[in-house]
Structures are given as structure tokens and as C-alpha cells.
Amino acid sequence: MEYQTTEQKAALELLLAGGGRKAVEQINALSGVDFRLDKEKDTDVRVMSANVEYVRWDSTDPKMERYENRMKLTAECINTYMADFVGLQECCDMMRKPLNPHLNSVYAYVEYEQDKPNTNYFPILYRTDLWRVEESGTGEYPASVRPWGYVWATFSRLSDPADKFTMMNLHYVPASFVGRGVTWDEYRNPLAEELNGFIRSMLEKNPDIPIAVTGDYNTRRDSELYEIMVKELPMEEAALLTEDSNMTEEQKRNWAVDHISVSHNNVAVVAQRQLDYYPKKTLSDHWHYFADLRKV
Numbered sequence: 001m002e003y004q005t006t007e008q009k010a011a012l013e014l015l016l017a018g019g020g021r022k023a024v025e026q027i028n029a030l031s032g033v034d035f036r037l038d039k040e041k042d043t044d045v046r047v048m049s050a051n052v053e054y055v056r057w058d059s060t061d062p063k064m065e066r067y068e069n070r071m072k073l074t075a076e077c078i079n080t081y082m083a084d085f086v087g088l089q090e091c092c093d094m095m096r097k098p099l100n101p102h103l104n105s106v107y108a109y110v111e112y113e114q115d116k117p118n119t120n121y122f123p124i125l126y127r128t129d130l131w132r133v134e135e136s137g138t139g140e141y142p143a144s145v146r147p148w149g150y151v152w153a154t155f156s157r158l159s160d161p162a163d164k165f166t167m168m169n170l171h172y173v174p175a176s177f178v179g180r181g182v183t184w185d186e187y188r189n190p191l192a193e194e195l196n197g198f199i200r201s202m203l204e205k206n207p208d209i210p211i212a213v214t215g216d217y218n219t220r221r222d223s224e225l226y227e228i229m230v231k232e233l234p235m236e237e238a239a240l241l242t243e244d245s246n247m248t249e250e251q252k253r254n255w256a257v258d259h260i261s262v263s264h265n266n267v268a269v270v271a272q273r274q275l276d277y278y279p280k281k282t283l284s285d286h287w288h289y290f291a292d293l294r295k296v
Helices: 006-016 020-031 065-081 093-102 117-121 184-205 224-231 249-254
Strands: 045-051 085-089 107-109 124-127 131-140 149-157 160-171 211-216 235-237 258-263 267-275 288-295
Touching: 006 020, 020 065, 045 065, 045 160, 045 211, 045 258, 065 093, 085 160, 085 211, 117 131, 117 149, 124 131, 124 149, 124 160, 160 184, 184 211, 184 224, 224 235, 224 258, 258 267, 258 288
Parallel strands: 045 085, 160 211
Antiparallel strands: 045 288, 085 124, 107 124, 131 149, 149 160, 211 258, 235 258, 267 288
């Protein structure tokens, strides 16, 4: 969206001032895009993916004022859509410190294993007013130049404990961070194969429990890694499973980096949204996404 008219600029100012739902309602009306503030009645679960752009410092902002404000706006974005589950990437403990005070109080983190500290970079938030954690686990590959790993959890709905859902959140390191004398594919593809085995075992053990995988794959859809991670399993990109998306067909087919994939045998995608109405890098160097899902 290009903010040119007085009304558009006013909506942007409200958004950047933490206007939340009211700001998005104005942007909906001005842009002609329904950013789907509420889940519809035929939706069971809303899943969100958000890479929050890890920073250790910013030399142009020594007081960290931009950093603090960015985390506040990120929390406001999460609170506006109130997803059941949020997969966060690059969200280590120092990123959570300014984020947490602004999150809606219903959110909690899936606990990670303390002996796998890298996995605190990719936590899962969940709504404690709707779900409880049945079981969870973490995986990491500390030999990587940068943190790589995943967190997963199976949840049961408080109102119906038989209604279960599994979330996994991960982060693949990009090529420039692999190092150690191996190629990108030589390093990452075996990790994808290992993850596949884990996801496949979950689907075989509980074929009726849907799985959603959020993450920063750091790859395009035409890559070997993506073929392994998604196409070799009964998984598919959420954006490709619905006609109700604000992304163009070219974007859906060629989008790189951030993905939400789902087990298409037991879940339907009601809608998907790319939250691209924030000015570039206001929240992160990544767009945030969510998908509304229905068990089938």
C-alpha cells in the first residue's frame, strides 16, 4: 500500500502509534484488502509466523529506542490478530525482554529444553485461554555457524481435550552462514531429511492431528531444500491451498524465505494473509503471515 492521501497518512500514523485493530480497520477500508481481523466461524485455528529480526545492537541507535519500539509494534500486531499459535524466529531472550510486556496476557511460550539453548531463538507462543500443551520438544544443531533448530508442541483445546493440534517452528540458516567447508545444500538438506522423519512419524502415529510448520526456511519454493521439506511429505504451502489470500499468484508461487506449511490431508486453509501494510522494516526485515485453518 502506498500512503499518499491524507486519509492514508492518517491511518499510517495511527498504525505506528500503536493503533492496533482500529488502524487495521482503516487500512482495510482504504486498501480494499480484508486483513481478516477475526477468524470466521468455519475456522478452527489461526497460525501466525513472524521473524522479528534479531539484533544485538544498532550503532545508529545507541539507546535502542527504535529496537524497543519495533518490539512494541510487533506485540501490537500479534495482539491485533490473536492467533492461536505464533511461530517466532530470531526471538532470543534479549528480543523477548522488550516484546513480552506488550503481549496480551493470554500468551505464553512453549518451554524449550535448557540444554539446547539455541532453540530459544525460535519459540512458539500459544493462547493459554484456548489451549494447553500436551507434549513438546526441541531440536538443535549447534555445529552450525549460527543457531538452527526447531521447537514443536502438541496442544489440546481446553473446551474439548480430544481436539488436538501440532505446531512446529524452525529456522534454517542462510547460505552465507553455513561455512565450515560445505555447500548450502550439503549442510541443510540432511537436516530437512531428519526433520521429515520426525514429522512423518508424528503423522503416522496420529493421522488425525493436523500439523502446521512455521518458519524462516531461507529458501525459495523451487529449491531442493523446499522439495525435501514440503513435497516429500503430505505438506503444502498454506497460501497455495486457498483462493482467499492477499498475495498474487506470482508471489504465492515464487515467494522465498518465510513459509507456513500444513498437513493437507487433515486440514483445509480457509484464508491466508501477508501483513504487508506496515512500511518496510517497521516491524522486521521480514513480512509476517497468518493462515486460518479448519480440520477436515
